[in-house]
Amino acid sequence: MPAAERQQYIQMLREFPEQFAALVRPFTDEQLECRVAEGEWSIRQIVHHVADSHMNANNRFRLPLTEDNPPLPGYDQDKYALQPDYALPLEISLSILPGLHARWVALLESLTEEQWNRTAVHGEWGQVTVEEVARRYAGHGINHINQINTIRAKHGF
Numbered sequence: 001m002p003a004a005e006r007q008q009y010i011q012m013l014r015e016f017p018e019q020f021a022a023l024v025r026p027f028t029d030e031q032l033e034c035r036v037a038e039g040e041w042s043i044r045q046i047v048h049h050v051a052d053s054h055m056n057a058n059n060r061f062r063l064p065l066t067e068d069n070p071p072l073p074g075y076d077q078d079k080y081a082l083q084p085d086y087a088l089p090l091e092i093s094l095s096i097l098p099g100l101h102a103r104w105v106a107l108l109e110s111l112t113e114e115q116w117n118r119t120a121v122h123g124e125w126g127q128v129t130v131e132e133v134a135r136r137y138a139g140h141g142i143n144h145i146n147q148i149n150t151i152r153a154k155h156g157f
């Protein structure tokens, strides 16, 4: 994989916390309860999900860097999204992301070729490299920004 793509993932992970916060901070409490369809996540749930997902992802970067081909535990994100803390103000989760992403960026910028290619095994993804994990989480943030923009378009705000 060309180094330019790795740099692109790092850049996306660097920019995400600010980009995400700028998108969701202006929403009213009413807008935060909007969803694309009944049974889907509200914007508020999406924001808390992103924080939980990226806290979990922290291990998915660090385990393969420190163990040989470790398993990456999964979790039930829909059940997570029903926990009472998913109703908290957004700022609580938004405050988690900048430090977390700054750590990832510093870590990823330090990696050698050998480290980018270290592996782990995920239940659904199969065997993945550290690079693949970076690609997935760079995309994960963007996917949820797109999802929120879809909700906005549907509800006209």
Ligand code: NI
Binding pocket: 049, 053, 140, 144
């Ligand atoms: Ni997600």
